[in-house]
Amino acid sequence: NAGVTQTPKFQVLKTGQSMTLQCAQDMNHNSMYWYRQDPGMGLRLIYYSASEGTTDKGEVPNGYNVSRLNKREFSLRLESAAPSQTSVYFCASSDPSGQGYNEQFFGPGTRLTVL
Amino acid sequence: SQQGEEDPQALSIQEGENATMNCSYKTSINNLQWYRQNSGRGLVHLILIRSNEREKHSGRLRVTLDTSKKSSSLLITASRAADTASYFCATDGNDYKLSFGAGTTVTVRA
Numbered sequence: 001n002a003g004v005t006q007t008p009k010f011q012v013l014k015t016g017q018s019m020t021l022q023c024a025q026d027m028n029h030n031s032m033y034w035y036r037q038d039p040g041m042g043l044r045l046i047y048y049s050a051s052e053g054t055t056d057k058g059e060v061p062n063g064y065n066v067s068r069l070n071k072r073e074f075s076l077r078l079e080s081a082a083p084s085q086t087s088v089y090f091c092a093s094s095d096p097s098g099q100g101y102n103e104q105f106f107g108p109g110t111r112l113t114v115l
Numbered sequence: 116s117q118q119g120e121e122d123p124q125a126l127s128i129q130e131g132e133n134a135t136m137n138c139s140y141k142t143s144i145n146n147l148q149w150y151r152q153n154s155g156r157g158l159v160h161l162i163l164i165r166s167n168e169r170e171k172h173s174g175r176l177r178v179t180l181d182t183s184k185k186s187s188s189l190l191i192t193a194s195r196a197a198d199t200a201s202y203f204c205a206t207d208g209n210d211y212k213l214s215f216g217a218g219t220t221v222t223v224r225a
Contacts, residue, residue, distance in 0.1 A: 004157070031211055040124075042203060042217040043158070050211045058212070090157055101146055101165075102207045106157030 001026050004107035006091050012113045013081045021076040021110050023091030031094045032074035033058075033104065034066060036087040043090065049074055081114045088112070119147075119204040119216030127222045134191040136219040138204030139184075145209035147180055147187050152201045152218070161202075162189075194223045 004025045013019055025032065030051045035043040035058075045058030047066040055066050063085060065077045074093075078085060089110045096102040122137045138147070146165045150158040164171045164180045164187065171178045177190040191198055201220045205213040 033212075035215075040217055042119075043215040045212060045214075048212060092158075096211060101163060102209075102211065102213055103148065103160050103163065104158075104205075104213060106159070108157050109155075 003027065004091055004093055004105050006089075006107035006110050008110060009108065010111050012115065013078075014115050015082060017081050018077070018079050019081065020078075021089055021091075021112075022073070023075065023107060024073045025091075025093040025105070026072065027093060027095070027105065028071070029093035029095045029105070030071070030098070031096060031102075032068065033092040033094075034064075034074070034076045035090045035092065036060065036085075037090060037109075038087050046076065046089075081112075083114045086112060086114045119206050119214060121202070121204055121216040121219045123219060124217070125220045125222070127224060128194055129224050130194060130196060132194055134194050134198070134221050134223075136189050136202055136221070138187045138189070138216055140187075140204075140206045140214075141185065142206075142208065144182075144206045146207045147178075148205045148207060148213070149176075149178060149187075149189050150203045150205060150215075152203065154200070158203065191221070194221075196223050196225055199223045
């Protein structure tokens with residue numbers, strides 16, 4: 001099993017450009033998450049999808065959109081990138097209803113720089 | 116806003132010594148989890164302690180939870196170079212979301 005995969009690993013954008021970060025999991029998890037990690041700030045939740053067909057805002061959703069394409073895939077879109085969105089982005093998945101607790105499994109991250 | 120806050124922010128110890136880090140949180144929780152992040156990698160789950168538990172062990176890891184003080188500690192005994200990483204606590208309020216602290220960076224010197 002590959003677990004949680006993310007593409008791309010690295011990306012450089014110019015201000016105003018758009019891009020989509022892709023995430024897929026092969027653990028049959030119902031819930032998926034997008035976080036950003038900035039130095040000294042831990043992980044902040046951008047959006048999450050508790051189950052296929054639902055998405056909800058997290059702590060820092062402004063400037064982002066998400067799509068839960070199917071049970072396996074959850075993408076994050078930046079419509080008009082800004083330098084403040086320079087960060088490392090992590091996707092995670094979990095099965096809280098099945099496990100009884102929310103242990104999350106993380107992808108390797110996408111390092112995004114916006115110039 | 117982040118629920119958990121770790122203390123200290125950074126810790127440097129000699130191989131073989133113990134490392135202790137603390138986490139404080141603000142609201143009631145269902146459970147508290149600890150994760151490790153090696154440089155440039157994603158987070159990996161280490162251990163979970165439920166709100167009705169006071170102490171839990173897993174290998175060289177010992178976690179305590181004091182719900183009256185809203186705090187938890189992670190002890191790594193007999194540290195090794197491979198324990199060099201950042202450690203994060205995460206609180207689970209049973210709402211499909213985890214809230215992570217800013218982390219403690221641990222450096223184990225040979």
